Amino acid sequence: MLTDLFDENAVRDLDAKFAGTCQREAFYIPQHGDEDQAYFVGNSLGLQPHAARAAVDDVMFKWQTEAVEGHFNGPTQWLTYHRLVRDQLAALVGALPHEVVAMNTLTVNLHLLMASFYQPVEGRAAILVEKGAFPTDTYAVRSQIEFHGFDASLNLIEVEPDENGWFPTEHIVAAIREHGSQLALVLWPGVQYRTGQVFDMAAIAAAAHEVGAMVGFDCAHSVGNVPMNLHDSDADFAVWCHYKYVNSGPGAVAGAFVHDRHASNPSLPRLAGWWGNRQDVRFLMGPQFEPSNGAEGWQLSNPPVLALAPLRASLELFSSVGIEALRDYSRSMTDYLFTLIDTHFSDHLESVTPRDFKERGCQVSVRILAGRAKGRELFEYLQSRGVLGDWREPDVIRISPAPLYNTHMDILKLARVLREWCDGQG
Ligand SMILES: Cc1ncc(COP(=O)(O)O)c(C=O)c1O
Known part of the structure; x- marks a missing residue:
């Protein structure tokens, strides 16, 4: 030092x-007078990469010149546009390519994946979260508990932080064990939004599985911030956004992870949409839903290509440096x-x-x-x-x-x- x-x-x-x-020269830095601002708010909204506009312009041009044909023409065709970000995204979050998909927004993905991974039954209906969780997590889990007809005041278990406001791993594991027989789901952040504490996802996932609960992570503050190993952590699912450290713009398309062991599990319930249908049968327009293998099977709608374009540009930067x-x-x-x-x-x-x-x-x-x-x-x-x-x-x-x-x-x-x-x- x-x-x-x-x-x-x-x-x-x-x-x-x-x-x-x-890679500072690859970004627009907001100005303060004639100086660069010292911008420390990537935890909220990351800065704009120069290449983001060109990526959006490419889509606009394709639409202008090819109209509906743009769905099927060339390497950036819209039919498979979400795949253009898949491999780099998988590398960033430590997952296999078919375990990740860019779709929707974070809270929507959280609900979608809880529709599959939160299956409460009498006596095992509780969800364990950290006290002081980001509000959307608390609202989402409480509404899921109630949606399934259970009492949220009894089934939302909030782990208290220590005197520093932190959650030591052994403290989290002890809470999971204490409530083990009641737990249907543990939902934990990868990084706590207020304190910035980074959690040991593998230890939390192991403890949750040991008591027979599913485990999901809100990785809004992890992705692009710290190296992640979602696959090895053994999480059942994870969700995150791309407007913070991944610099993909306000309200950017979010991300979702579903562990490989659930990739083609027919017994998992899910809320289906036509874009989750297997690509080879999607346009047969049949009545039967045949989910794509892996996280793509949770897609609902055709992807918002314009909104995905900045993510492509941004992931290139992560890949170039590591x-x-x-x-x-x-x-x-x-x-x-x-x-x-x-x-x-x-x-x-x-x-x-x-x-x-x-x-x-x-x-x-x-x-x-x-x-x-x-x-x-x-x-x-x-x-x-x-x-x-x-x-x-x-x-x-x-x-x-x-x-x-x-x-x-x-x-x-x-x-x-x-x-x-x-x-x-x-
Ligand atoms: C931990 C966490 N979860 C979720 C969100 C926001 O969710 P959404 O992108 O659905 O608005 C934030 C936003 O700052 C967050 O910090």
Whole structure:
């Protein structure tokens, strides 16, 4: 680590070490006056890759010139457009190609997969989640429990965090064992959205299976952030979005994973649509649903090709660098940020993100010790100086240096503005 954390030349040298990994020049960086903004909000909406527009334009041109024929012409034909992202997506999440599909949006996929993997019966109808889960997860599981005619106040089991707001693996496993005989499903995040804690999905999946429950993961904050091994984790299913670290634009088409052991399991119930039908029989327009093998069998509608186009462009960037190299670079940036907080700002801020590198990705959430009002003041001060994090009630600012486009220099900019603000606090 640097001897002087504010030494601009040393920070530039550190960035130079990762020049082959960071793809900043492939992105539009929002401007603040005539400077690049220090944009740390990839945990919410990732930046636009230059290539995204060209990918969308290609679809527009194909539509303009080929109209309906575009479904069947050439390598980017729309009939199989979702397959253009399949292999790179599978590599990013650590899955076999037929285990993943890009479709719908995250919450829709969560419901669709719970329709298959949440099969409550009297005495085993409960779903276990983390207390303080992202609201859509809580709403979705509660509504699923009620949809099946069970009482959500009895069947939604929320695991309490420890005094740091974290969920140690042994704590999660103990909760699964404690409620084991009641559990139909464990739904857990890959990375917790508020604290940035990274979970051991394999350990959670093993504990859930041991008690006879299914297990699914909401990987909204994992994908594009940390290396994932969905297949080896043995999860039954997973869902995620692509507008955060995968930089595919607001409301981007989401992702879903169904483990290979369920790829062609006829006993699994599912909500079917014609696009999930096998491609070779789909256009026979028969009455019988014959699901495609694997995750594609859960598709409902023909894919929103225009919305899928930016994902193609974005996945190219991940493939060109590799998530492991991005993880190393991310570690360097977050280590720098943690050291700054510890050595210069600990009178004003504390991290609510676990310090252990294995338990965090690129998100560092900081609590403002003086409380909400001062926290808002700091958040707005940062914004006015071209440093963008995001605010989480009641007193947390999330800072997420995304290794595809952020730099140590962005963090230095944050540190300088923080220092100005702290100096002004007396
Ligand atoms: C953990 C988590 N799940 C789900 C969502 C959003 O779901 P959707 O894409 O369906 O709006 C978010 C959005 O920030 C999230 O952080």
